[in-house]
Amino acid sequence: MKILLVAATWMEVNLLVDELEKVEEKSHLLKTYRLGDTQIDILISGIGLTFTTFHLTSTLHHDKYDMVINFGIAGTLTHQLAIGEVVNVVYEEFADLGTETPTEFLTLFESGFIDINEFPFENGILKASGVLEWDEMKKVRGITVNKSYRNSECISKILAKFSGHIETMEGAAVFYVCNWLGIECYQIRAISHYIEPNDSSKWNIPLALDNLKHSLIQHLKHLNVAVEQNNH
Template sequence: MWLLLAPTRLEAPFLKGEPFTFLGRMGLKGKGFVFLETGIGKVNAALTLAVWASRHPVERALLFGVAGAYPGAGLGLGEVVLVAEEVEADLGLEEGLEPLGFPALVVGGKPLYNRFPLDPALTESLAASLGLPLRVGLTRDRPSESLEEAFRLTSRWGAHLENMEGAAFARASLALGVPGAEVRAVSNPAGVRDRAFWRLKEAVFALKEAVLALL
């Protein structure tokens, strides 16, 4: 059984099932999966996974949604990737948490500061079965508002994609011991706020193909 999570229902209009209410949000039950709309942002993503896992056994969880592609990432609009690692870029100083000496999480005796892996075995298995490349995601509460800002972030952290939930999902999955994976489709160039340059419909269609293939 999969627990599927997406920030908004607009990113998963293709899932069908019987509606039920969870934390005030609409979700869907289907054969082999439960889908929950988390709401936008890190707190909503982590809270939804944590509360659900406290009430129900979770075999594996998938976060999916759209993302912006950083300059030089080599990703086209509508392209789908698996996220192997998430960076929480607005946690700590400009250089992250490590200079402060306070890890965000300790897993198996290893301190984790601003970089949080998705489950390697699950992610690599999905990459092989779905034929998707592995990339690095970067999570912020506030997305880039200019190409200059986007370039600075990708240069600093070596990330390919920008989103608002992934690092929190990865951290919560690690803390809860839930195998977690993340699929993203590129909807826009990171740092470009003009919607004329976005391809949201194409990104959602690509997500549909990937998620239904997974199910």
């Protein structure tokens, strides 16, 4: 099995790679590791939609993978999720891509620029395309934004318009690219903070990164066992 892990920053992969066997460095952004019989390439896509879309598309055109897993830390829009909790993001939306009128923000669908069911969207939503259940992780909805929201008024508008549980700057880009190219994709995130105005006192990035590492390694090992059993 050959898996591509996509993270925005090296910070989000440092703990994980300590658990893997390094094979080669394809570029400063793409490195190959191994876990048992599974090849794991790790792509550092950069923060945000543009960098992620470019580097992921380029990587997938040069090599073939059985699945893509976008992973990293994320902020949560709800206190129903705990700091440090690892979640499975199954739905994604572009939350600030559209048109601003004098009175409201309209998505590209509401503005009429894109049909709400134009591929790969379903009712304006992008979906994870794989069949793995990622047991013990809550399934959540994500919104992908071009800026990290910290203003009370902006946060209130986001909460009123979208039903996302978490906020990232890359998730929807990964789902969009992978759905277009027909590649199984997932998004696994660990909650590092609540989306609140000007308050970083409740952030716990070390806890989120540690929990993310343990969860990913556990599930990658299960995948590796399944591959070995199928080979026999």
